[in-house]
Amino acid sequence: MSDKTSLAQRLRQPGIVVAPGCHDALGARIYEQAGFEAVYMTGNGLSASLLGAPDIGLLGMSEMVERGRAFAAAVEVPVIADADTGYGNLNNVARTVADYEAAGVQAIHLEDQVTPKKCGAMKGLALVDKDEHAEKIRVAVATRRSRDFLIIGRSDARIPLGLDEAIARGQAYAAAGADLVLLEMLQSEEEMRRALSSIDAPLMFNAVDGKTPPLTAAQFDKLGFRLLSFPISATLAYTHMMQRLAQHIRDTGSAFDAPTGTLAIGQYEAVLGLERYR
Template sequence: MTSPRKTLRALIEARRGVLLPGAFNALSARVVEDLGFEALYITGAGVTNMSLGLPDQGFMGLSDIAEHTARIRDAVQLPLLVDADTGFGNALNVRHAVRVLERAGADCIQLEDQVAPKRCGHFNGKEVISTEEAVGKIKAAVDARLDPEMLIMARTDACATQGFEAAVERAQRFAEAGADLLFVEAVTSAEQIRALPQRLGTPQLINMVIGGKTPIVDAGELAGLGYGLVLYANAALQGALAGMQKALGTLREQGRLAEDPALVAPFAERQRLVGKPGWDELERRYR
């Protein structure tokens, strides 16, 4: 059986625009897997929003994302790409973060070049560290991994502060430092989207943020351009929020809420997704 890390490497090298949904906890990861997606992304923004009720501005720590990674690794078999923000410090902190997240079950670890505390890639007010410091952090990540099949994804936010050309140059430097996957965040035009796969030889991820700065482009078109992965980091989160607001708004207005599939998942469906039939079988076996 092929390991998740080998599977993930094959997916990105095929450059066929694989859709990559984000998960913010184990149950959302189960939904991603149940719907037939080929890999999932553990979103730092989603963990911060859903677990802490805070914006994506550097409030998540290494222990938070490691705990979520371990729980999700137990829940699904899919390859896991894990958002490690800035690596939670300098190059030495990056080395530690990679070891912790690899033990927790990550198959790919994403690191970015923002000044800490970081911000969501589609917020204003971002700053980036020097190219030299960022390259050193990527080298530390590459050296830290124990399994050579574990992937390192390098993200740059330089497009917003230094321009598109500077972001491309940084991404190339990250590839030369050993990054397996590149992520140029928050490009703002169709021309930039088309240019990236032509300018950079290393496989790339592109982030489709609903309501963000990057134009939304169909995954098929992005595959034709040569992108490996098409990230929808918080589609599940935004869908869950809309669903909660709709169901609870109905409850508030009407004073009752029946098992209406237009508003809530059926009771039986919830038990299926959390694996209750399997636990019932184990209970019978050990009784």
């Protein structure tokens, strides 16, 4: 682990860590400059930004790791990354862990879908047996070089298989050594309380626009979550902004005075830290 802020150490302190999601290193820098303690690299957003395609398992491990390396190089705060299903069998999981850790990422989550996976907010999810995924978690924990590289056991079982199965999977992944557990798509505060009280590990929550209860960070903190991400909010906002800008240019023949507003060139250069290159 580098001299950067340690996510593992921060999670041992009181208070929830909010790690907003983004699909590029520029977004990571903007979040860092806004004062967030960590950032989250979204697989959904990366599939959209790199391929213009939905999150259906089209990106490979090496493509994801290289983006994780770019994020980690761009910011001093910890980077948490989507590692999908581990990109194959136990050997693939071991390589995924080793490569992400070497890239400077500080945490990854591994999900229990079949390969190729889908975004957890999509319909028609198919999952592997929980014991098979628990073994992936054990291999991931055994492979990492530092205990400060965090393994997050994620289950997408809530929508296709129900809350009881999602909690049972979370318990299995915690028992396998996951540092945190992430249950996707919990649908109410009562479900969240049940999960928090039933799983012997800290819990992460992915707040997805229109798919999960619209709670604030303070509310998630009060419930007892330790890590919170808004994984695709930035990508949704970017898409909306680009649609409006495209229509404005189409309608007016100019990119100036866009309804979305723009930064001055000097402000933009400041975000990128141009001065340190001189």
